[in-house]
Amino acid sequence: MNSILKFFTTGKDQVRMTDESEINRLFLYHRRNIIVVITLCYGLGYVCRLALNVVKKPLMDAGVFTPEEMGLIGSMLLYGYALGKFSNGFLADYSNVKRFFAAGLIMSALLNFGMSLSYVVWLSALLWALNGWFQGFGAPSCVVALSSWFSNSERGRYYGIWSTAHSIGEGLTYLGIAFLIAMPPKGLGLPWQFGFWVPATICIIGALILYRYLQDRPQTLGLPSIAEWKGELTHVPAPHNAASIWKDQMKVLAIPTMWVIALASSSMYVTRYAINSWGNVYLQEIRGFDLFDANLFIFLNTAAGILGCVAFGYISDKLFDARRPPVNLIFGLMELVPLIVIFYGPNNSFVLAVALIVYGFGLSGILASLGGLFAIDIAPKKVAGAAMGFIGIFSYFGAGLQDYFSGKLIYDSEIRVVFSVGEYSPTVFFYDYSAPIMLWVGASVVSMILAASLWKVKASD
């Protein structure tokens, strides 16, 4: 046990190098590698997280799992991820992130492989919950790497570059994995198991890249700290007082506004994950698109999300003097109106594509606010991490509950048409999405009302 812990613990500081040119060369070399590999590999890791969403319909059509069981399995990843993000955040601070992140990806790959073999609902739910927990190794490791190798003055830019990893991952999944499973000529028509095997292989390749190119803290290589190297060391950091930090963290829970934001974010995550998890199944089942086109539509909303995040920050800072509530309302409406068009609007592919793009833009903006920015504005700054963790747990539990209840509501409407053909019994399933759609749209309305109720709230210093 000790040797395992030692393997994952951050290395000891090495004797400082004296050759300035060698220090500069190593910093430039590793920083370039690190930003590339954390962006690339976090994106590759996403494929192992989203694989189930793409193969959901083939699994339902093959009669392997019912929608209710699919919802239960999908929700387990979100619960696992909520817990993982919280616990692994603490662990990553003490870890050699190259080993920690790589191990997370390898475990995630193995669990994806396991999913391809499991036809038992409780086993799949367990595997997928563990996958959620191991997926939670990624973000904290990347954040630790960013803070170790990039200084305060440049971290925002590099954080922005790293954030594009979500779209890389979603793009790879909703286009790449969908291409493997979709029927020809749009796809290769491979069995659904490939929807787990290929992500598993991608994650193992990602882990190897990380192990080769990601680095522990600069000091473990005999380099100075990043602040020292960049000449930004203004003071010696005060020693951490664990007791006072804990007290301040508890204060977050005593801020009523924080609870309202947590509930608003949780409601918004219901809609976000409903579209990510069930959107492509809805488009195939009810709107009649094939697997490839349905996933392409979902990709449009995630791609528009990159712009939404950036636009929200820019608009609220520049046009509203860093006041989030008015922009929350604007982006909330930009999310809700297209959502209504998607489900109740005309049955037209162009309208659907435009609605999904505007929805993705609006949703990502309001998520950037409710899922973090607004909470950080209000929380005491030295416990911003705790505020994020609090909102995060609420959000992912909301998303997890949604996944289960959506699956249950969809399953309750199921009509099976079974043809008996000698040795075969080809079965075609029919579902009605009216009830889950009301849940998804209703959650967005609740979120917008809760966010609007904080109209007069101002940021704390």
Place this chain on the structure above:
Amino acid sequence: MINRSRPIRFCSLVLLLLFLGACNKEERRDYCKNHYLFHADHADTLARLEVTINNEGLLQSSLAIPSTIFGPDPGLAEDRMHELALLLQQNQSVYSLQTERDCEVETPEIRQDSDGLLVKYESRCGSDNRLRQVDIHLLDLVPELEEVEARITTDATSKQFAISRQCESAIFRLERSSDN
């Protein structure tokens, strides 16, 4: 003396059978995967089934079986259709419903002419009587039928597909063009 070649022969035979079995399965899979390439060419010789199910628990269906599936001889085909029409008239329904309570089933309306057989069914289950499953025995009832093209419509959606004796699952892609 022990005949050492016997186990080798046996193993070879098993391997050969497995190989032939695998080839046969592979051939069937290709047939189902590429079905859309030739579906339009044999569409005239298929039975067509249209089913509408609404939230009020009303199920209406119409089944058209072309006479061509019963062979080239018009006389024999007519006899076979007549036989089938009698079978269907005697309450041998092509489908059965799994609901919480029994449904009210109308007498089927059967019409026979030289083109084939047209059968219309109607079942009233009621809006509070949850319909979970529709079992369709058409291909068991009509052994001459190789394939049926079905369109099933509910209040939420509509699906068109083909069911073939050769394929384990429904075939949703029926046309060459990449439409939905």
